Amino acid sequence: MILFELCGNTEQNPVYQELEVSNGNRQYDFLRSIVSAALAVDRPFLSNHIIKALNFHAITCLHTNAGEYRPCQVVVGNHMPPEHYRVEALMDDFVNIVNRSWEQSDPVALTAFVLWRLNHIHPFINGNGRSARAASYFVLCVKSGGWLPGTTILPELICRDRGEYVLALQRVDASLTQGPVDLNPLHELLSRLIAEQLATQQAPAETPPN
Numbered sequence: 303m304i305l306f307e308l309c310g311n312t313e314q315n316p317v318y319q320e321l322e323v324s325n326g327n328r329q330y331d332f333l334r335s336i337v338s339a340a341l342a343v344d345r346p347f348l349s350n351h352i353i354k355a356l357n358f359h360a361i362t363c364l365h366t367n368a369g370e371y372r373p374c375q376v377v378v379g380n381h382m383p384p385e386h387y388r389v390e391a392l393m394d395d396f397v398n399i400v401n402r403s404w405e406q407s408d409p410v411a412l413t414a415f416v417l418w419r420l421n422h423i424h425p426f427i428n429g430n431g432r433s434a435r436a437a438s439y440f441v442l443c444v445k446s447g448g449w450l451p452g453t454t455i456l457p458e459l460i461c462r463d464r465g466e467y468v469l470a471l472q473r474v475d476a477s478l479t480q481g482p483v484d485l486n487p488l489h490e491l492l493s494r495l496i497a498e499q500l501a502t503q504q505a506p507a508e509t510p511p512n
Contacts, residue, residue, distance in 0.1 A: 326432070341444060347401045348400045354370065367427045400441070407445075435457035466491060
């Protein structure tokens with residue numbers, strides 16, 4: 303069952319949107335579980351398998367090729383992602399860069415790189431944004447030693463400030479024409495949103511007077 307096709311190739315159908323929400327909830331639960339598992343077994347690294355699993359949870363039964371790298375070319379606004387036959391090698395290289403940089407990179411810098419690079423490669427047919435936000439949050443939490451507190455987590459805050467987020471991604475993309483990639487626009491945005499998340503953690507209940 304692929305609901306996008308059954309609903310007339312639209313994401314506006316209420317049935318599609320209901321399953322999209324359910325998938326998002328399952329992806330969130332899976333994300334929390336793999337953060338805990340990675341820390342419990344002391345295996346702090348990113349893998350293609352994790353990224354594919356996050357995409358599978360996001361778009362299964364909504365679109366074809368859930369959890370698989372795309373078999374065709376796609377266009378994203380003004381951005382033309384790499385050809386589909388290059389995706390597998392680009393993703394291997396991406397994961398290797400992340401893991402080689404794990405120890406020396408600060409958490410926000412590595413999170414920014416993961417978020418930008420996954421969006422730039424755009425490895426899946428659909429759900430790339432959701433997968434990139436989840437994978438980057440996995441890196442942030444594992445690098446930080448645990449699930450970060452806060453009533454509204456970073457992926458949700460990014461969605462809330464989508465316009466600013468898209469602009470930051472575009473500015474990073476534009477930096478490639480001038481030399482090495484400049485992640486500062488995205489780093490600044492993420493730093494502010496992470497601080498906001500941490501500030502929203504629920505205060506402990508007050509102990510009633512005797």
